[in-house]
Amino acid sequence: MTTTIRTRTGCWTCKRRHRKCDEAKPYCVNCTRSGKVCLGYGVKLAFDVDDSRHTALKKDSKGRDVVGFRGRPRFNHEGTTEPSIVASIVPKKKVGKPTNTELRPVFEYDRKTSADFKAKPTLPAILQSQTPHESSMVNQQSVVNFHGTSLTGPGFLTSSAILGWLADFDSSATLTKFIEDVDNDQSLGPQAQISDARITSTEIAPSSRIRLPPSSQENRLLAHYFSSLLPLFDNLVQSPIPRMTIKFCDAELAKSCFIALSSMHMFARENRQNFHQSSIQHIDKTMDHFITNFTIPETSLVMGHPQNGRIVDTVIEHLRLHDQKQMSRLLVLLAIVHTNLLFIVLDSGRSAICDVFFEIVGQITRDEELLSLCQCVKESSFVIATVSWFDICTALTSQKVRNVYASRKWISDYGDTIFILFGCPAKICEALVDMIELRCTMTKDKSGSKQSIEYQYHRIKSSLLNYREYATQTTYYNFREAMKGSHCWSMASITYLNRLVPSKEREMENKWLVSEFIATYQQLPQKSKMVAQMLWPLFQIGCECEAEEDRTAIMSFLEVLYLNNRMGNVTTLISLLRWTWSSGVNYSEVLRGSSWLGAGIELMPV
Structure with a gap:
């Protein structure tokens, strides 16, 4: 008779699934092969104070006081426990099949509260959905309100801090070398100028630059950004934009730029509410920094709103101020703009404020003084090229029928950079x-x-x-x-x-x-x-498809593209194509409707 030897040292994911764990480090092979998220081997403590159920029973059957918790403790989903623990016990929301007359939103949220959170449908549900009438297209809010105070970041983001954050998650030579070289990199300009000109939300004493390590959840998100997400944004082997962000932004702003994007991508992959909440929290921090440091009044940024022109003028005026922080102020702005546009792409490719960002960068390309400052830091040209490319693709489908904001001369001079990137x-x-x-x-x-x-x-x-x-x-x-x-x-x-x-x-x-x-x-x-x-070409060709076999081929291309990058803009284009094919009209009819142009929303097919 054989004896089964049980061990209690397996990973938490295998324990929850009642599977035998091979205990490989840092992630077990069982989880990796099955596509599950390995939650590691750390100790998790649960105390009786976390269980609201034991308070209802004061005495046991013999009249003795009840101590300890009964069963699995209940956690507060609003954030009173560590996010990684909450993620391990919060059940995923079930997503029903869309009806014939209603298209489930590709992504829907309220920036003010997460109480009305709606889970994102998986790709098969979207691909199998019936195409709806235009009025039931994605109804994301067209007005995004940003109310915030200045950041109170604890200090600068140093190479040692990042290495500490990522030590447990990524030990590749490429990433390690990238992080270690940041502080010593002279390609970003004179080191003295960089160290003295960083933009921080508050005046920070030198002694306060030592920061505590972030939570394990932030560790995981930062590691995911550098190892998995960054290669998806462009065709560069190693993007220089994070290097610029780390050099010129304070610690909290740089971290928010990275985690906002990483959280949104993890939300698309794992469909967990805590990732969605984290992404909204951190992207709002970048917008708070944008509004506070460029003295933009608390207002609603809406595409086509008359006040947007004043906002752009205010930003450009602050960029032209001649002081010690002029270059750093410009580069921090580019980092914020770049992060917010990528967030839109990861979200759903629908935006009410992308035109403001396009116009700001377009003004920079037309201003010789600001452009000369950008040329001192070569990494900035990659940011401007990215934003200009997004501007071009958005203008191709824009129902405002507008020209590209970027300078035609700049596009001609840096066309090879766009070729390399996209x-x-x-x-x-x-x-x-x-x-x-x-x-x-x-x-x-x-x-x-x-x-x-x-x-x-x-x-x-x-x-x-x-x-x-x-x-x-x-x-x-x-x-x-x-x-x-x-x-x-x-x-x-x-x-x-x-x-x-x-x-x-x-x-x-x-x-x-x-x-x-x-x-x-x-x-x-x-x-x-x-x-x-190659997203816009697929979408453009898909709009011209008439034969069923051609439509099937284009849809399979988009499906593979989504499975490879997990970006929300792909699902939005899939929905638009299905509506176009079923209705027999051009996609421009949808984009001119009440839920797009009428709501002040643009499409970014990038």
Whole structure:
């Protein structure tokens, strides 16, 4: 007869699942292979004071006082216990299937309270949902109120602090070297200038720069940001933007920038409310810093609101102040703008305030003094390139029919940077800007010369057809992938141009381009850098699909893209495509509706 030897040293996840744990460190193989989150092997204490049930029973059956807790203790979900412990016992909310007349919101929350929290549906539920009427599209609030006080950060974010935070989670040589080199990096400008010019919300004495380590939950989120999330934002092997954030922001602001994004991504992966609450809490801290340090009155930032122009002017005036902190103030602003735009992408790709951020950065690219300050810190060019690219993609679908805020000269000069970051060749990027300008011209001057419009059409199309030449101008990408990726960008852009200046022949050409795009895209590896950033082309081609097999192919591409990056903007585009296919009208009809343009919301298909 065999004897089963029981051990009590397994991880908490395996204990909850009643599975045998292999006790591998730091995460057990059982959890890793099954896709579960290994909660580790630490000791968790539960005291009888946590159990509200034992208070109802004062005496036992023999008249003796009851001590200790009965059963598993109940925790306060509002944050009185450690978030990691709460996460291990709070049940996941069940998500029902959407009805035929109602589309479940891709992401819905109230910044003021988390009481009305609604769980995010998984991808299969979205893919299997019926497409609704436009009025029932995502109804996220169009007005986002920011009320906050200045941050009271305990000090500067030093390399030793970050290494302490991540020591238990990531020991890779690349990440360790990145952290250790931050304080000694001279590429960010003179070290004396950096150390004296950091922006903090309060005056901090040197002795107060020593900070306590964060909680294990923050440890995990910081590790997730650097090891898993950061590579998804662009095609760089090692993004320099966190380096700039660490150098120029105080500890609490830098931490909030990282944790806000990491929490939102973890929320998409694990669907846990505590991650959602953490993301809202930290992104609000960045906005509080933005409002406080640039003396923006407490107000609502709404797309198209008349007061937004005054907000942009106020920010630019503060950036032009000549003092010791001018450069640091500019770079901190860029870090905040970059974080908030990425948060929108991770959330749902829907925003009422993205135009404010685009216009601020656009003003910087048109101001020679501010632009010269940015050029002193090379990392800032990556932030401006990212924001400018988001601006271009948003303007392509914007129903405000506006031009790009960024300077045309800056886009031309830094087109190669955009190519490296997002895989769109510089000349095709310029052609996209040309199409946006042509669209604005045709909208504002409907009686314009048809001959002039046709001339612009053929000039832009000729530029797009030269994609082979653009693909050979870089050594950053594999040549084969760069060629096919440039081909996909070219075809998607031509379909947009044909829709902009329509004719029967061009409608037929779009059908051929759809088939050609799908055949070319299928030849790209799923893990290719070119594929990871090709969201707008997929959406544009999807809007042109008529055959069921073509729609199935595009939907499978988007599904794989979502499973690889878990970003909410993908699910929003899936919902829009399904509505377009079922209704038989263009997506612009949805974006002009009451839940989009009517509510002051833009789409960011990036």
